[in-house]
Amino acid sequence: MAQRGWSIGFFGLFGRSPALREFDKALRAVDLHPKLVPEAVKLTALSLIDDHARGKDPTPQAYAGAAEILSYCALGSDHFASANGEALAACVERRIEEALGAGVNLDAQLVLLALHAKIIQPSVVESFQLESGMD
Template structure:
């Protein structure tokens, strides 16, 4: 009799965390396939959310975050095609405010996209972003 090895790892035994499932669903909601975002980046985003909302991120935080992050990755035109002008303008206002504020939650999300090298070159150029 041959023993079969289980493909369940420690983390796989319990399934994906609710936070990661919500983040994946929110990304899909803005036409960003979660497979395009490395797991380490998603885990960092979830940790940033937990730092920002110590009790628990509210349900509306996930779509809002995904809108900003999705804009950063897709760039203005592609994001607008998938999500409309209103969401594009909202994401652009948030980036502008984040650049003025410095160390805000939105600034951390933009910085995460930049450091992970997922950010659109057009977004980098438009806002003069650098990883200094």
């Protein structure tokens, strides 16, 4: 699969790619400021989203879903729930539980990405009994 050209900008000469801008917008929508997520993590997340789109352009819902998982991991359950509501927090928790049981899917890969990038809250690691195998 040909990878899309994502641009993170270069000395202000080139703008951010539409995909990165869309993902940053999705992160903001779930109370995670994009500057708190390393660019490498965002680029990896975009690559995973692209892989799961199977040759089509990812939908805004795909960016939103990925942002929800990363935001939950980075903010922790309490902060995520207070910013986004208990219903969305419960939904994301169910998605994480299902992902951990299912094995390789986008949600599981995003949780693993957050774990390896060390942007995950210790409470999330403890709650879901996560380990990277690299510890």
